[in-house]
Each structure stands twice: as C-alpha cells, then as structure tokens.
Amino acid sequence: VKTIAVLTGGGDAPGLNAVIRAVVRTALGQGLKVWGIKNGFGGMVENQMIEMTDSSVAGILPRGGTILGTTNRDNPFHYPKKQDSQIVYENMSAQALCNLRERDIEAIVVIGGDGSLKIASEFYHLGLPVVAVPKTIDNDIPGTERTFGFDTAVGVATDALDRLHTTAESHHRVMVLEVMGRYAGWIALHAGMAGGADCILLPEIPFAIDSVVAKIKEREARGRLFSLVVIAEGAYPQGGEQSVSLIVEGSHEKVRLGGAGEKLAREIEKLTGVESRCTVLGHVQRGGTPTAFDRVLSTRYGVAAAKCIFDGAFGNMVALRKNQIIRVPIDEIAGKAHNVTADDELLQAGRAIGICFGD
Numbered sequence: 001v002k003t004i005a006v007l008t009g010g011g012d013a014p015g016l017n018a019v020i021r022a023v024v025r026t027a028l029g030q031g032l033k034v035w036g037i038k039n040g041f042g043g044m045v046e047n048q049m050i051e052m053t054d055s056s057v058a059g060i061l062p063r064g065g066t067i068l069g070t071t072n073r074d075n076p077f078h079y080p081k082k083q084d085s086q087i088v089y090e091n092m093s094a095q096a097l098c099n100l101r102e103r104d105i106e107a108i109v110v111i112g113g114d115g116s117l118k119i120a121s122e123f124y125h126l127g128l129p130v131v132a133v134p135k136t137i138d139n140d141i142p143g144t145e146r147t148f149g150f151d152t153a154v155g156v157a158t159d160a161l162d163r164l165h166t167t168a169e170s171h172h173r174v175m176v177l178e179v180m181g182r183y184a185g186w187i188a189l190h191a192g193m194a195g196g197a198d199c200i201l202l203p204e205i206p207f208a209i210d211s212v213v214a215k216i217k218e219r220e221a222r223g224r225l226f227s228l229v230v231i232a233e234g235a236y237p238q239g240g241e242q243s244v245s246l247i248v249e250g251s252h253e254k255v256r257l258g259g260a261g262e263k264l265a266r267e268i269e270k271l272t273g274v275e276s277r278c279t280v281l282g283h284v285q286r287g288g289t290p291t292a293f294d295r296v297l298s299t300r301y302g303v304a305a306a307k308c309i310f311d312g313a314f315g316n317m318v319a320l321r322k323n324q325i326i327r328v329p330i331d332e333i334a335g336k337a338h339n340v341t342a343d344d345e346l347l348q349a350g351r352a353i354g355i356c357f358g359d
C-alpha cells in the first residue's frame with residue numbers, strides 16, 4: 001500500500017486530532033502518502049480531500065474537535081440529496097469508491113463510533129481495505145475496554161459534580177446532573193462514582209422514583225440535607241420511556257433526547273419537598289482538550305491503525321484489552337453494543353458503598 005486516507009465520522013470526541021496525528025506521522029514515516037477526507041463519509045462522496053503532511057498535524061495533539069470535520073448525516077449507502085426542495089436518499093457508495101480510486105487511495109482509516117463502524121464494514125465487504133479506530137465519549141463500542149474521549153468526558157462530568165457538591169451542601173438542595181449516554185450509562189456510572197453521587201440512574205436500569213426519594217430521605221434523617229443525583233440522558237422511570245423531543249435540523253426532523261434530568265428534579269422536589277435543581281452538561285462533555293489518558297490512548301490507536309495497514313490486516317478495529325492494543329474483526333462488533341450489565345464490577349462497588357441505582 002502506497003497511499004491511504006483517514007476520516008473522522010459521527011459525533012466528535014476529545015482525542016480525534018491525536019489519532020489523526022498518529023496515523024499521519026506513522027504512515028509518512030514509512031513513506032506512504034496520506035489523504036485526509038473532510039467531513040466524514042460525506043467528504044468521500046463529495047470528493048473533499050486534502051493531502052496530509054507533517055505540518056498539517058503539527059500542534060493538534062491537545063486540540064478538541066477534529067481538523068478534518070465530521071457530520072452525523074453522512075452515510076454513503078443512504079445519502080441525502082436535495083431534489084425539488086425535498087430530500088431523497090441514494091446509494092452513493094460507488095461514487096465514494098471512485099473518488100478514492102482517482103487519488104490511488106488503497107486503504108482507509110475510519111475513526112468513528114457505532115454508525116461509522118457499520119458503514120466501514122459495508123465498504124470492507126465491497127472490497128475496500130479498511131481499518132477502524134473506536135471513538136465515542138459513551139464508551140459503548142464492544143470489543144474494547146476503552147474508546148478514546150470517554151476519560152475526558154468523565155473528567156468533565158466529575159468536575160461538574162465536585163462543583164455541584166459544594167453549592168448543594170450550602171443550599172441544602174438536591175442537585176441533578178444530566179450527563180450524556182443515550183443507551184449506555186458508562187459516563188454516568190464512572191463520573192457518579194468519582195464525584196460521590198448518592199444516586200446514579202442509567203439507561204440500562206429503569207428507575208423507581210420511590211428508591212431515589214427513599215435515598216434522599218434516608219440522608220436527610222442522618223443530617224445530610226443535600227443530595228447529588230447523576231442521570232444519564234437516556235435513563236427513564238420503570239414503566240416509562242426515554243424522554244425524547246422532535247427537533248428540526250436543516251431539512252431533517254430528528255428525534256432528540258432531552259429533559260430527563262429536569263423532569264426528575266421536578267419530581268424529586270414534589271415528593272421530598274427539598275428544593276431541587278438540574279444541570280444539563282450536554283456537549284461540554286465532548287468539547288475541549290483531551291486528558292493525558294485520552295491523548296496517549298489516541299496516539300496508541302493511531303499508530304496501531306497505521307501498523308494494521310502495513311501488515312495488510314484489514315477489516316479490523318484496533319482495541320484496548322488488558323492494557324494491550326489488539327485487533328478485533330469489525331464484523332464481530334458492527335451493530336452491537338457494550339452496555340453496563342448487572343454484574344459490572346463498578347456497579348457492584350457502587351452498591352457496596354450505598355449508592356442508589358434506582359432499582
């Protein structure tokens with residue numbers, strides 16, 4: 001392989017630039033030519049690519065976001081096209097492959113989450129040599145113990161909890177912190193543990209409001225007149241469903257999560273009589289500079305992805321297991337999820353120290 005390309009797909013995560021830098025430097029070091037595909041898979045269809053040099057990746061290690069850009073609506077197999085002010089979907093994968101061929105690109109590195117992995121797997125089965133790097137602040141990609149970006153998001157949420165702690169204590173309030181995590185509660189679980197939360201509510205465990213109320217009252221009875229509750233945005237009450245709203249994004253209507261924390265705070269206030277406030281962290285968790293851990297992990301992933309290409313080990317995702325970087329076939333993981341389970345060691349540790357999980 002003499003020429004490769006790298007792209008970043010889906011939502012951004014701190015560490016993306018560190019991966020790009022590592023892929024580019026490792027590949028250039030072996031005499032390869034490297035293209036950067038702009039704006040995710042959309043850039044493959046639209047032929048938006050730039051040649052990457054040492055100077056394109058200089059100084060980007062600590063920078064959040066992605067220098068290549070990314071988009072969430074960029075599936076070449078189901079690609080949106082405007083036709084008479086209406087959106088129609090077309091399979092543009094052949095066009096995308098043709099754009100790669102025109103530049104003699106023989107293999108690509110896809111840095112992405114579950115959606116990007118599915119697309120990467122489809123391209124792989126069309127004969128495109130692909131290597132993937134697991135990205136998401138949610139840490140919900142199977143086959144790896146860590147996705148990059150997760151550590152940074154947990155750090156931001158933990159810092160928020162530390163700050164909420166002192167104001168909650170001063171005002172004798174219940175502070176609800178809503179963190180990201182549609183289907184997986186890893187951020188809530190880890191940040192809740194690190195930030196000393198009293199209740200942690202996860203999408204994997206529908207919660208009973210009575211348990212949350214009982215925990216707050218039990219603390220009150222011990223003279224602890226404030227409480228901290230962490231709720232993942234995708235958590236919902238027993239017998240209920242996820243809190244979703246419809247928003248319009250450009251010409252698309254999209255279902256969005258939202259409001260789980262605020263709803264919970266109102267309910268807690270009503271049932272306990274304790275003044276309650278909700279903070280929604282949102283995209284603050286995704287922006288900004290990656291932690292040292294994420295910079296190191298991203299660099300290891302980027303180097304390992306480039307090495308997969310040198311070895312011809314295509315169709316793999318690089319992954320972290322027992323602190324070793326390994327290769328996992330994309331087909332084993334595409335379309336699957338990695339969720340918090342009842343026997344999770346950290347969840348059990350939380351139970352052992354009296355954290356309420358709402359069940």
Ligand code: F6P
Pocket residue numbers: 011072113136137138180181182233257286
């Ligand atoms: O998957 C990462 C994530 O940050 C989720 O935790 C969150 O629900 C979603 O992306 C938000 O997506 P968007 O950036 O499209 O609002």
